[in-house]
Amino acid sequence: EAGVVQxxxxxxxxxKQPVAFWCNPxxxxxxxxxxxxxxxxxxxxxxxxENEEAVDDSQLPKDRFSAERLKGVDSTLKIQPAELGDSAVxxxxxxxxxxxxxxxxxGSWLTVV
Amino acid sequence: xxxxxxxxxxxxxxxEAFLTINCTYTATGYPSLFWYVQYPGEGLQLxxxxxxxxxxxxxxGFEATYRKETTSFHLEKGSVQVxxxxxxxxxxxxxxxxxxxxxxxxxxxxxxxx
Numbered sequence: 681e682a683g684v685v686q687x688x689x690x691x692x693x694x695x696k697q698p699v700a701f702w703c704n705p706x707x708x709x710x711x712x713x714x715x716x717x718x719x720x721x722x723x724x725x726x727x728x729x730e731n732e733e734a735v736d737d738s739q740l741p742k743d744r745f746s747a748e749r750l751k752g753v754d755s756t757l758k759i760q761p762a763e764l765g766d767s768a769v770x771x772x773x774x775x776x777x778x779x780x781x782x783x784x785x786x787g788s789w790l791t792v793v
Numbered sequence: 794x795x796x797x798x799x800x801x802x803x804x805x806x807x808x809e810a811f812l813t814i815n816c817t818y819t820a821t822g823y824p825s826l827f828w829y830v831q832y833p834g835e836g837l838q839l840x841x842x843x844x845x846x847x848x849x850x851x852x853x854g855f856e857a858t859y860r861k862e863t864t865s866f867h868l869e870k871g872s873v874q875v876x877x878x879x880x881x882x883x884x885x886x887x888x889x890x891x892x893x894x895x896x897x898x899x900x901x902x903x904x905x906x907x
Binding site for chain 1: 835836838839842882895897898900
């Protein structure tokens with residue numbers, strides 16, 4: 681069974697430019713998460729979807745970050761404009777339902793220069 | 794709010810040494826507890842979990858017991874290998890409005906020398 685797939689794996693952009701990350705969760709998983717992992721830190725939740733609905737986006741910086749999960753499957757996380765402090769790993773994860781085991785993708789490594 | 798505190802690393806051990814990584818938590822209600830591992834250049838992988846007090850999670854020789862009285866979930870392994878070198882994260886699932894969200898500790902880097 682395929683795991684959580686993310687792309688791109690690595691991205692280098694100049695500050696003030698936009699960037700987008702894509703995630704394909706495990707087939708049949710209703711819950712999808714985006715986490716932010718800064719260097720040397722544990723992941724922190726950005727947003728959680730139950731099917732198409734964002735049920736917890738309290739930690740998403742909405743002035744520059746946006747996310748969508750059209751049709752309740754794939755999801756896209758966008759940053760516009762990017763800042764130097766956004767350099768981090770963006771992790772996508774999924775689970776069959778909230779409260780079940782959460783499976784992570786390999787992450788998208790962003791460097792803003 | 795809910796939080797996880799784990800011992801700071803890095804931890805450096807010789808092969809076949811005994812490993813303990815301490816983890817304590819603060820939470821309302823009765824969270825589930827997890828250990829995730831992150832090998833270099835890879836994503837997070839679930840190592841083990843426990844869903845209620847006194848449960849013991851185990852996998853690949855690693856063990857951790859859910860201790861409600863001490864709010865702890867320490868990770869142990871009797872004999873580490875070079876291949877165990879990775880970053881280990883303790884985590885819990887939130888309760889109430891945060892149910893289903895994983896809350897992580899800062900991670901502990903383990904290096905095992907031959």
